[in-house]
Amino acid sequence: MKIKICKHFHDIKKFKKKLSKTFPDDSVIVKSCIGMCKTCKQYPLAKIDGVKIKEKSIKKIIIKIEDL
Numbered sequence: 001m002k003i004k005i006c007k008h009f010h011d012i013k014k015f016k017k018k019l020s021k022t023f024p025d026d027s028v029i030v031k032s033c034i035g036m037c038k039t040c041k042q043y044p045l046a047k048i049d050g051v052k053i054k055e056k057s058i059k060k061i062i063i064k065i066e067d068l
Contacts, residue, residue, distance in 0.1 A: 001026040003065070004047040006033065006040035015044050015058050022062050 003019055005012070007030045019028045034040070034047045039054060044061045046053045048068060055061035 001049060003028045004031050004034050005029070006031060006036070006045055008032075008040045009044055010041060011044075011058075018058055018062060019046075019065075023065070 001023070003023065003026055005015060005019070005028065009015055012030065016028055016030060031047075034045060034052070036045050036052055036054065039045060043054050043056060044058050046061060046065060048065060051068065053061060053064055055064055
C-alpha cells in the first residue's frame with residue numbers, strides 16, 4: 001500500500017515517523033501536493049491508493065487507515 005502525505009502539514013516529521021512505525025511494510029511518500037489544498041496545513045491528510053482521508057489528529061487518521 002502506498003501512503004502519500006502532504007509536506008505542508010505543520011508536524012510532517014512526526015506524522016511520517018508514526019506512519020512508518022505503524023505501517024513498516026508500506027511506503028510512506030511525502031508529496032508537495034495531494035489535492036486537498038488549504039486543509040493540509042491544519043489537519044493530517046493521507047491519500048491511500050487513490051482514497052483521500054482527513055482526520056483531526058494523527059492518532060485518528062492512523063486508526064482510519066488501519067480500517068481500510
